[in-house]
Amino acid sequence: MEAAADDANKIDETKKCQKCEQYRDWVMQYSPNVVFMLEQIQRAGGSVPKDKISCEICKDPKYGGFHPELGIQLCANYIPDKWVLNDTLSHELIHWYDNTRFKVDWLNLRHHACSEIRAASLSGECAIMTEFWKHAGFMRVARGHQRCVKRKAVLSVMGHPACKSKEQAEQVVDEVFRSCFNDTRPYETIYR
Structure with missing residues (x-):
């Protein structure tokens, strides 16, 4: 019974991460705010590789976070739609910009x-x-x-x-x- 529950939980987590990745890819292409911030980080001398914006299952209830060495974490289990992901990614990209521009x-x-x-x-x-x-x-x-x-x-x-x-x-x-x-x-x- 426990093994079946664990398997179902892993499948659910995988689906949430895949949906989060779809949202991420969409906003990175179509969100004016996200596209603008990516361009501004590049102009400030930085770069944001897509693999540094990861969708993960988070233990703490939050939408995401920024770490100057690890990149941006998007919490797939707390982000309900692409609009919340858009605001979250925009927020975290401002941290990235600040880190690049202002050290x-x-x-x-x-x-x-x-x-x-x-x-x-x-x-x-x-x-x-x-x-x-x-x-x-x-x-x-x-x-x-x-x-x-x-x-x-x-x-x-x-x-x-x-x-x-x-x-x-x-x-x-x-x-x-x-x-x-x-x-x-x-x-x-x-x-x-």
Whole structure:
């Protein structure tokens, strides 16, 4: 019985990874944001080989992550569709861009917070309509984008091994928020 359950689970995981790879390939070809970020990373002197964007089964509930040496991890078991993968990949590519362009010290909480602020703001995941639909219309439009960016940056910084508390994450995000939020590179401007 256990062997059959394990086999069924492996088949399900394989299907999720294959679907994730289809989504990844589609957004890498057709998503304006993803295509733009891939071009900007190349202009900054980097490259993003497709084999460095992997679809995997993740233990922690998240959509993905970036590691400067390993690349981008997309969590096939948590990404429900290509639109979520698009936002996730856009977010992680901003980290890749920051790492290429600015030589981020990922062990430094302020550096990490800055890249998280930029990624949440520039990736589209905090766009007004995205937040509106996620929160059933209860979000106030004024400053909603900034609140979303702060919330997501704090959550990411809390996951950093050097972060000791939510309060510390909030403090670090607050310290760098203005300058990092206003830095829209490589975009000239962003729409919110």
